[in-house]
Amino acid sequence: MCGIVAATAQRDVAPLLIAGLKALEYRGYDSAGLAVLQEGEIRRVREKGKVREMESQYLADPFPGGTGIAHTRWATHGVPNKVNAHPHIAGHVALVHNGIIENYASLRSELESRGHAFTSETDTEVMAALIGERLASGKSLLDAVSSVVHELEGAYAIAVISDKEPGRVIGARRGAPLLVGVGIGENFLGSDAQALIQVTNRMIYLEEHDVVEITRDRVRIFGQHGEAVERTIHESELSTDAVERGEYRHYMQKEIFEQPRAVADTLEARIGPHGVLPNIFGVNGDELLGKTKGLHIIACGTSYHAGLVAKYWIEDYARLPVNVEVASEYRYREAVVPDGTLFVAISQSGETADTLAAMRESRRRGYLGTLAICNVPESSVVREADLKLMTRAGPEIGVASTKAFTTQLAALGLLALQLARHRGLDDARYADLTAQLQSLPKKIEKALELEPQIVDLAEHLIHRQHALFLGRGAQYPVAMEGALKLKEISYIHAEAYAAGELKHGPLALVDEDMPVIAVAPNGPLLDKLKSNLQEVRARGGELLVFADGAASMDGNAARGSILRIDGGGDFIAPAVFTVPMQLLAYHVAVLRGTDVDQPRNLAKSVTVE
CATH class of the missing domain: 3.60.20.10 (Aminohydrolase, N-terminal nucleophile (Ntn) domain)
Known part of the structure; x- marks a missing residue:
């Protein structure tokens, strides 16, 4: 601020x-x-x-x-x-x-x-x-x-x-x-x-x-x-x-394109061909993770969305219960803390007031320990945590977070893998997830090549006042992040829903003036999502579908567009699919003439309540 x-x-x-x-x-x-x-x-x-x-x-x-x-x-x-x-x-x-x-x-x-x-x-x-x-x-x-x-x-x-x-x-x-x-x-x-x-x-x-x-x-x-x-x-x-903008028109654009390097830096010397390296979270980090029976993840804004993605990963791969909460809510209620619960604070700056206060409050509540995932080594959150993992995103100048989010996902991916190893995940599955995470920087590079197509798609949104984002599973918080980016910098009102909730209210809003942006990676929930998209199409809604290259989407964008993305696998797809949505929000904002790097009423680091 x-x-x-x-x-x-x-x-x-x-x-x-x-x-x-x-x-x-x-x-x-x-x-x-x-x-x-x-x-x-x-x-x-x-x-x-x-x-x-x-x-x-x-x-x-x-x-x-x-x-x-x-x-x-x-x-x-x-x-x-x-x-x-x-x-x-x-x-x-x-x-x-x-x-x-x-x-x-x-x-x-x-x-x-x-x-x-x-x-x-x-x-x-x-x-x-x-x-x-x-x-x-x-x-x-x-x-x-x-x-x-x-x-x-x-x-x-x-x-x-x-x-x-x-x-x-x-x-x-x-x-x-x-x-x-x-x-x-x-x-x-x-x-x-x-x-x-x-x-x-x-x-x-x-x-x-x-x-x-x-x-x-x-x-x-x-x-x-x-x-x-x-x-x-x-x-x-x-x-x-x-902190120079270089050849880019805005800092946000520069930071979007810095993501392959930032993610690679976050993974460097922390993961090898056989998995996550020992004690990357600090001295005795593996010992503490081995005792972990559950996690409470506390964050704000974009970091909160990263925590929601991690919940799907950790519960799926490590079979540990995870509760994710907005820091400003957590600190004012008496959360139940089961034995063996690890407190995880996620913050880009490490000075986010609510997150820092929540971590200090956690000391009173009897957690197993605290873990900070953060981008600033000298920050208060990092200094006060028992364990820490730096995201190595480098300076992020644009108020709308981009590379901080994907590097947080990379760090949380390392956490999910390490917890899964302690919990006895099958060797073959562990090896597959390791290979996926190592490939993430190259998959993001590939996604960035879609920018010319995304510029064309942005034309469809510049005169709209509202938009719906849909996702299922780990892509639901990615849809939430996409909606946040669009509203932050273009000032278009955007909301995200789990796609299965469409018929429980949001479908009433769908008409020819309401674009619906769907995140559709390949996987077991794809057919369910396609049914939700048919409901949109039947009501004249314009669809913009971010679809995995391996996903069959025929007939689901008769009035709209499909953008094909190589998601790289179920584990890393949330991070990969985030990138085109960042680009979409950016180019819509540019076309609408807003202040992309310093959107109105917002501050980069919220250091007060």
Whole structure:
């Protein structure tokens, strides 16, 4: 969601702050701003809209300086406008903030009773005012921030400067990510490594309740009780090339075409000719999996759909019960946890607020252990899990997830195979599944060759306002993912149903204006699906069928189209069939002229409830 960049250096930091914000634009935002200390004064510029609009305002009247903070905001408290944009200033303090302060209303009332007048509707200005009060009472900026954060309820990552202490930035985090970029004669704060990779690859990932003070020459970190603590410096493998769009029109298109490589990287050194290699989930990982009697998979959005696919795999191959739940629901109910249940958290960023909170709640509920499947090694979800498997998708800039999903499926495929081995799956079947998973990158490459045909199919959808997606078995969550992609970036209302549910309500919607997109791999449920498609055809609905090359579909698209796909086998077909649906959503959105990489109202990483 919101993005933070802060710097203290011997050079003008404003260009660095603006470049950092541009690197964070993929996260989603509705306003941007920066504040810089110039000759003992806080100078600020804010603007509703894109970073480039704020940058234009800055360049019209620049104010260079060596210490500053910057922010992209995604509105929570207060409408998206210039007044509510960050940074917020109170007295001698300027502050930027990611997260939500849940007790801000009571804190605001107390401040108003003491005569403080607010200019915005935000919870962020409340924090700035509290810190400003403490500073005015004689506290240092570090002590003022440290005392205020103990009064806050909710989630926050903040960066604070004061014209009373030039050359110094204070940061703090709880429930939202914040990291330090370590330079030579300069240091930085950021909410994401991508904001800082342009200036340093040396990163310190702050832990919960940490408060940090950075100056040009020093980084000091303090724990929850004010004690000085040491945190490890990591050398990030992220490169500036990895976040460039290159020859592609949009990041989403680039990331769709990066999937063969990303999936291959996820499988590399983890699976061989004879199956999954030992302990790829961590030291003693196989021992814990051998004790597993069931799984609870918790995730949000696209990651939730990946978990639903894994449920079919694990129950089919390993014969273990699996419950998959949306994290925001799980954390607010008392789930029954049978003995030997493994908690599995799936998150692209590893900072998804509901997923992270659910994993922390799982500690209280008596699970066998926790497993994180994630794309960011230094993230909170990964650091706090007992076992972990990184998806190796690389940076994903487009808000609509693509390669994160297929790499999650690859990782979950490894989990399903390893559990199946522990549960005594037949050797021949295990060998077949292993071979299928190893072939997945090449099958995705083949599916990408269908792009010209999919461009033609997209023409059928650009003037539609609604669409139905149908699937059966493990392809049902793939249909759900296809519907999500279409609605996210094209703004066409799309819903997915298990095909057998068609006659239980959705069939009432089918007419010549309602396209029906069906996922139809070859397999035992194909004939059932074909019957469902006949029901659509009989009512004049236009069919778009993604069919396995080996599937017989004659007569099932008299009014519509069939796209033939080599699914590669029952195990990997869900991942392969996902790719053409990503391309369909992408090209429909392009033809409709929407903002493909940054669809309205959405953020890449949802770090607040």
